[in-house]
Amino acid sequence: MPPKPKTLEERARAIAEKMPSVPGDVRRAVSEAAQVAELKPRGMPAALERFYAHLAAEGRAPEQVRTEDFRAVAANRTGFLILMKALGRFAPDVPTAAARPVKEEWDRWLNARYNARPRKPCHSGRVALAPGDWPEPWQ
Numbered sequence: 001m002p003p004k005p006k007t008l009e010e011r012a013r014a015i016a017e018k019m020p021s022v023p024g025d026v027r028r029a030v031s032e033a034a035q036v037a038e039l040k041p042r043g044m045p046a047a048l049e050r051f052y053a054h055l056a057a058e059g060r061a062p063e064q065v066r067t068e069d070f071r072a073v074a075a076n077r078t079g080f081l082i083l084m085k086a087l088g089r090f091a092p093d094v095p096t097a098a099a100r101p102v103k104e105e106w107d108r109w110l111n112a113r114y115n116a117r118p119r120k121p122c123h124s125g126r127v128a129l130a131p132g133d134w135p136e137p138w139q
Contacts, residue, residue: 008036012031016030018045021049022048054069062093063093063095067101067102070102
């Protein structure tokens with residue numbers, strides 16, 4: 001594993017080199033953002049590279065993106081959200097309407113997982129006294 005770049009300029013250059021499939025203007029915007037401050041959330045360059053590499057492999061321009069393209073590059077919900085945030089920030093001209101069904105699928109998946117474990121019955125270890133056995137001041 002190569003050593004981490006030390007300066008922001010070196011880091012921005014390294015990030016740009018990791019995105020060969022990303023169009024130049026988007027790569028420049030990501031690189032400039034990396035020079036100014038930390039890219040948050042992490043993984044934006046990788047998500048953009050996966051997205052544009054997939055589109056190049058399919059032979060489609062970013063304007064021709066389909067729902068199955070978003071489905072193919074979003075291995076998990078977090079990756080999908082990072083991709084959508086990166087596209088909104090660095091490539092706002094890419095239409096994201098086709099991503100709506102994918103977002104709904106991930107939301108349904110997440111909602112199905114909430115409270116999915118069966119509740120365990122509660123057994124109290126306390127033994128209550130009958131009112132006749134209470135101390136005199138309580139009676």
